Amino acid sequence: MPELPEVESICRMLRDRICGRMVSDIEVMLPRIIRRGRLEDIIGSKINSVFRRGKFICFEMDNNLRMFAHLRMTGTFLWRNDLTSTPSHVRVEIKLDNGCLLYRDVRTLGGIWVVKDGYTPWKRLGIDPLDGGFTPEELQLRLHDRRIAIKQALLDQSLIAGIGNIYASEVLWNAGIHPTRSAATLNIEETTRLRNSIVEILSSSLASGGTTFRDFQLSDGRDGAFQDLLKVYAKEGLPCLKCRSAIRRIVQAQRSTYFCSVCQQ
DNA sequence: CCAACGTCCTGCGTGC
DNA sequence: TGCACGCAGGACGTTG
Numbered sequence: 001m002p003e004l005p006e007v008e009s010i011c012r013m014l015r016d017r018i019c020g021r022m023v024s025d026i027e028v029m030l031p032r033i034i035r036r037g038r039l040e041d042i043i044g045s046k047i048n049s050v051f052r053r054g055k056f057i058c059f060e061m062d063n064n065l066r067m068f069a070h071l072r073m074t075g076t077f078l079w080r081n082d083l084t085s086t087p088s089h090v091r092v093e094i095k096l097d098n099g100c101l102l103y104r105d106v107r108t109l110g111g112i113w114v115v116k117d118g119y120t121p122w123k124r125l126g127i128d129p130l131d132g133g134f135t136p137e138e139l140q141l142r143l144h145d146r147r148i149a150i151k152q153a154l155l156d157q158s159l160i161a162g163i164g165n166i167y168a169s170e171v172l173w174n175a176g177i178h179p180t181r182s183a184a185t186l187n188i189e190e191t192t193r194l195r196n197s198i199v200e201i202l203s204s205s206l207a208s209g210g211t212t213f214r215d216f217q218l219s220d221g222r223d224g225a226f227q228d229l230l231k232v233y234a235k236e237g238l239p240c241l242k243c244r245s246a247i248r249r250i251v252q253a254q255r256s257t258y259f260c261s262v263c264q265q
Numbered sequence: 266c267c268a269a270c271g272t273c274c275t276g277c278g279t280g281c
Numbered sequence: 282t283g284c285a286c287g288c289a290g291g292a293c294g295t296t297g
Contacts, residue, residue: 001290055291072291073274089275107274109291123293148268157292165290253269255290 002071004162009209011052022046027093037114054125054161068113068121075110078102124158129198136192143183151179166233169258171197173232178264179257232258
């Protein structure tokens with residue numbers, strides 16, 4: 001499940017390959033992946049820039065067109081210099097003048113939007129954790145009136161944009177905060193710890209993203225080096241790395257949460 | 266406004 | 282062995 005570090009890593013690697021290149025052809029194998037607009041409209045366009053907004057990827061074209069992509073659970077972009085060996089589950093092919101960009105998505109929950117005005121595929125997008133404005137005070141401001149569990153608040157993209165289910169558990173363990181705590185009950189010390197854990201974990205994961213995705217084999221996040229950095233996610237029953245007590249798993253809002261009931265209060 | 270829940274989708278692991 | 286079932290979860294629409 002690509003979260004901020006994975007999506008940012010993908011953007012950075014796509015940038016070198018496709019910026020300045022022209023779209024020569026399009027093939028859509030699964031039409032419902034295209035959520036808005038017609039992908040064929042970008043044929044003949046040159047790609048000016050690639051950037052990330054939360055977990056969305058934005059491709060900016062030279063003729064006022066934009067293509068957004070969201071990878072959801074299993075989406076990924078693969079680069080091929082030629083199409084001699086096509087991987088499975090490729091839903092969209094975007095042929096450029098120097099190779100081919102493949103959108104691969106096993107569970108097909110992801111989507112692509114093609115727009116020409118100021119339309120964005122998101123409703124409300126919260127602050128980016130790697131943005132300079134993401135201060136403890138800013139986080140406190142966004143959490144102080146939320147009575148939902150802090151774990152759920154971290155997953156709310158309209159509050160903070162980019163954290164997914166894996167890093168939500170990791171961040172709370174790092175900050176020593178219990179996942180079921182109401183977001184509004186965090187004091188400024190705890191909020192500061194949480195803010196620092198978010199920045200630290202996302203940054204370090206991003207830093208190791210380069211090695212994870214070398215050869216442009218971008219995976220769904222479970223296959224990469226990030227797996228080795230995880231401290232609690234999917235570690236139920238294993239000893240906590242701080243206190244050795246067993247990591248527990250609970251379900252919050254139909255999603256798994258992993259935590260240490262001793263270290264996290 | 267907030268909060269909770271259903272929906273979409275397929276590969277894989279489990280149990281009988 | 283084969284099959285049915287449940288689980289994984291991101292974002293949005295609907296409902297309360």
